[in-house]
Amino acid sequence: MDYMVIPDFVERKGSLYLRSDHMNYSRATLNSNWHQAREAEPKNYDINVFPKPPGRNLHTATYERIGHLKSKGLPNTTTKSALEQISLKPDFTERETRKSMVDVASFGHAIIDRELDAPSRGFGAVLPRHHPDYDKLHLETTHKADFTPPYPYDPAPERPPDFPDNSKAHRRYQSQFTDTADYRRSGRNTWQDESGVYGNTEDKRTVFPRTNPIPERLVQGLK
Known part of the structure; x- marks a missing residue:
């Protein structure tokens, strides 16, 4: 075994x-x-070389490189990079001593509008310019932009305050002959009213006046 x-x-x-x-x-x-x-090994700083603690420096790193990249050294940490940004403060301070290219004395002799053989705006322009619609306010709603009328039309003019309202003439009332047994008949007494007079009879006579159904040419022909 x-x-x-x-x-x-x-x-x-x-x-x-x-x-x-x-x-x-x-x-x-x-x-x-x-x-x-x-x-x-190899170590840039071996702490074991110093047998006694007074000879050791705990602030010294063991390695001064990562892998075999000895020339580049160790990269900065995130905290160190953030703390070093205070040294960049002088680069962003406003400078008082500025020398303008065109001042009050030389403005009258300066040639601003001259031919540069380049487009005034767009690709190849000397100075960047905003689009013509840069400050345009887009106040159009999505419904109005997407659901436009199929054909162009002119809206009807607004009606004056004294415009007669003849909408009652186009309203269909409950028939006295075909809707006799309808549940919509109002009132307590549902007797049969066959007078043929409705609430919009006078309005219909105004909007739709009576005409002769026989053409005039036929009437003259019969005479």
């Missing part, structure tokens, strides 16, 4: 291998993490 072979790391007399992984030994002494210590 095969048994799992357990390596014997028991420290014995004369061995240079130590099972300690929390002590700092010299390079000649091999311990459990000796390969990790070799992978961490």
Whole structure:
């Protein structure tokens, strides 16, 4: 039967291998993490070189590079970059000593409108200019912009205050002959009214006057 072979790391007399992984030994002494210590070399500042604490400088970084990029050095941290922005304050201060290209004395002799062989606006222009509709207020609603009338038309003029309202003449009243059994008949007594006179009879006679259904040419022909 095969048994799992357990390596014997028991420290014995004369061995240079130590099972300690929390002590700092010299390079000649091999311990459990000796390969990790070799992978961490070379160090720009090895704190273990100074056995006594007074000789150590805890403000010095162990490495001055990332990987093999030694020339570029370590990048600034986010906090350091933000704190260094105070040194840029003089670049944004307003300068009082300005020398204008055109002043009051030379304004009359300056040639502002001259041919530059370039368009006045758009691509290739010397000075940037705003679009003609830069300050335009777009107050048109979406419904009015999308749902326009199919044909152009002129709106009807507003009616004067004394304009007669003949809308009653185009209203259909409840018939006295075909709607006799309708539930819309108002009143307590629902007797049959067959007079043929409605509430808009006078309005219909005004809007639609009576005409002779027989043309005049036929009347003259009969005579």
